[in-house]
Amino acid sequence: MSADQMSVGELLAATVPMARTLNLEFLETSAERAVVRLPDQADYHNHVGGPHAGAMFTLAESASGAIVLAAFGEQLSRAVPLAVKAEIAYKKLAKGVVTATATLGRPAAEVVAELDAGGRPEFPVTVAITRDGDGAVTGEMTVVWTLRPNG
Secondary structure (H helix, E strand, O other): OOOOOOOOOHHHHOOOOOHOOOEEEEEEEEEOOOOEOOOOOHHHOOOOEOHHHHHHHHHHHHHHHHHHHHHHHHHHHOOOEEEEEEEEEEEOOOOOOOOEEEEEEOOHHHHHHHHOHHHHHHHEEEEEEEOOOOOOOEEEEEEEEEEOOOO
């Protein structure tokens, strides 16, 4: 399968070693929302039996990257998406399977218009991390991305 035929989730799983290492499951990848699941895996547990903070960070950052690629994939010939900064808050103990749901914090058309005007747009992606069993929010992350023009 070529990169042109892969879904965003398949492309990320194929090209981002950490996503493969954690066995992340890309459930939904659209320009409106990205949903990524981290299976319950003892090898990635912390000292209290839940997913390690680093695994949860990677899960959320991967969901943010998935929505960025889905929303701005058509811009890749002229700009590279880069994470500028990220902030995460761990809210509740996560146990079992956890899922990250990412949403864009600015309309994609507004970001592209800024790129078209010669700028280097920045935009936030918010991510909620929830327990699959009861839907409790176990973490929240904001990743600020940019589209860096090529050249």
